[in-house]
Amino acid sequence: MYAPTFAAPQSVDEAVRMLGADGAKPLSGGTDLIVQLKSGRNRPAAVVDLKKIPGLVGVEETSDGFVIGAATAGAQLGEHAGLVAAYPGIVEGAELIGSTQVQGRASLAGNLCNASPAADSIPCLAAAGAIAVVVGPNGEREMKVSEVPAGPGRTNLGKGEFIKCFKLKKPTANSSDAYLRFIPRTEMDIAVVGAGVNITRDGSSGPIKSATVWLGAVAPTIVEVDASCIVGTSLDDATLAKLDAAAQSVCNPIDDKRGTVEYRTKVAGVLARRAATIAFKRAGER
Amino acid sequence: MAKTHVTATINGEETEFLCDGQQTMLDVLRDEMGLTGSKEGCGSGDCGACSILVDGRLVCSCLMFGAEAEGTDIMTIEGMADGDKLHPLQQKFLEHAALQCGFCTPGVLVASKALLDKNPNPTEEEARYWLAGNLCRCTGYDKIIEAVMDAAAEMRGE
Numbered sequence: 556m557y558a559p560t561f562a563a564p565q566s567v568d569e570a571v572r573m574l575g576a577d578g579a580k581p582l583s584g585g586t587d588l589i590v591q592l593k594s595g596r597n598r599p600a601a602v603v604d605l606k607k608i609p610g611l612v613g614v615e616e617t618s619d620g621f622v623i624g625a626a627t628a629g630a631q632l633g634e635h636a637g638l639v640a641a642y643p644g645i646v647e648g649a650e651l652i653g654s655t656q657v658q659g660r661a662s663l664a665g666n667l668c669n670a671s672p673a674a675d676s677i678p679c680l681a682a683a684g685a686i687a688v689v690v691g692p693n694g695e696r697e698m699k700v701s702e703v704p705a706g707p708g709r710t711n712l713g714k715g716e717f718i719k720c721f722k723l724k725k726p727t728a729n730s731s732d733a734y735l736r737f738i739p740r741t742e743m744d745i746a747v748v749g750a751g752v753n754i755t756r757d758g759s760s761g762p763i764k765s766a767t768v769w770l771g772a773v774a775p776t777i778v779e780v781d782a783s784c785i786v787g788t789s790l791d792d793a794t795l796a797k798l799d800a801a802a803q804s805v806c807n808p809i810d811d812k813r814g815t816v817e818y819r820t821k822v823a824g825v826l827a828r829r830a831a832t833i834a835f836k837r838a839g840e841r
Numbered sequence: 842m843a844k845t846h847v848t849a850t851i852n853g854e855e856t857e858f859l860c861d862g863q864q865t866m867l868d869v870l871r872d873e874m875g876l877t878g879s880k881e882g883c884g885s886g887d888c889g890a891c892s893i894l895v896d897g898r899l900v901c902s903c904l905m906f907g908a909e910a911e912g913t914d915i916m917t918i919e920g921m922a923d924g925d926k927l928h929p930l931q932q933k934f935l936e937h938a939a940l941q942c943g944f945c946t947p948g949v950l951v952a953s954k955a956l957l958d959k960n961p962n963p964t965e966e967e968a969r970y971w972l973a974g975n976l977c978r979c980t981g982y983d984k985i986i987e988a989v990m991d992a993a994a995e996m997r998g999e
Contacts, residue, residue, distance in 0.1 A: 660900050
């Protein structure tokens with residue numbers, strides 16, 4: 556009978572050694588891995604649990620911003636008041652994943668490396684310019700979160716590499732973010748479209764100084780929207796219509812039972828507008 | 842296949858068990874410990890019938906390896922009543938007839954306890970969202986929510 560070996564290393568170095576072996580897979584929350592293992596889609600020879608390594612679970616607020624352990628669960632993000640205040644959009648994305656039970660386990664790195672185009676926590680991480688600190692047989696390197704997914708179920712991590720933590724810069728004054736997704740139900744579903752927006756305003760009542768917009772579930776990976784059309788504005792209707800069009804123009808979605816190509820494309824424009832409006836308002840309140 | 846030796850506190854008692862690398866915590870509870878209150882509905886984290894608390898956090902035991910339990914404090918439905926005295930949630934589920942076939946009930950009770958531990962005064966909407974990962978095909982949920990809200994009120998001394 557199939558049974559992988561199980562190990563819970565206490566240090567990054569030990570984990571790097573173990574994950575260098577053929578067929579070894581890192582485990583954080585396991586909410587994707589265990590389902591795949593049971594269905595036979597993914598049959599690792601060895602499961603390496605990262606959660607016993609110091610720093611892999613938890614949120615640390617530093618003078619530069621935040622360091623989030625790769626295996627930190629969504630529920631733990633929501634319990635960190637400083638992170639919720641600084642990056643509400645990242646937290647609301649993570650807290651939309653699955654049920655309360657799943658949110659108690661599912662991690663940011665797992666959401667990123669499972670590489671579903673519909674991963675809810677990723678658009679706002681990308682919009683915030685989050686950095687993934689990657690470790691592996693060749694040492695440590697930093698990647699932008701947006702550069703990690705390569706396509707559905709595939710990443711740009713090398714053999715034996717895994718994410719140790721995420722770095723988020725300290726948000727500048729009058730900046731905030733927001734995430735919205737559309738699902739046919741009210742809870743417990745996979746995004747038909749997701750939109751993450753990060754906005755910095757020029758003063759609490761000023762126009763937009765800079766903006767970043769990423770969409771999920773409308774292409775093989777998350778995609779960036781050219782948000783230059785909203786910079787310098789306060790999101791009047793004509794500007795929002797431009798953002799809507801810019802969002803629709805980058806969509807290359809699949810056609811499936813949860814949404815046609817036309818539907819997903821249209822909803823992407825709507826969510827980009829709405830998420831931008833929320834992020835703009837939040838940015839004025841900080 | 843080498844088995845992993847695990848020491849964990851289960852329902853207040855220090856417990857040791859052996860498990861292999863594909864056994865979930867649910868498998869361990871049901872097959873190794875004889876704690877069959879936690880149910881396997883879907884085995885993929887969709888139904889919540891296997892809900893347990895691990896270090897106070899609500900999780901699906903089907904989505905956790907048994908070997909991950911090392912050093913943790915686990916509560917299952919078997920640890921909910923105080924001897925013969927039912928937990929207020931259990932009592933209210935009986936009074937409100939918040940169950941029919943009963944298969945989902947252990948998971949719903951553990952999830953409800955986790956909610957009230959965190960938030961003793963939830964709104965109905967908060968309770969419904971919190972319990973969205975616990976599927977019940979019999980009751981239509983209204984009686985479950987009524988029982989949870991009533992138990993919460995009683996536990997607050999109202």
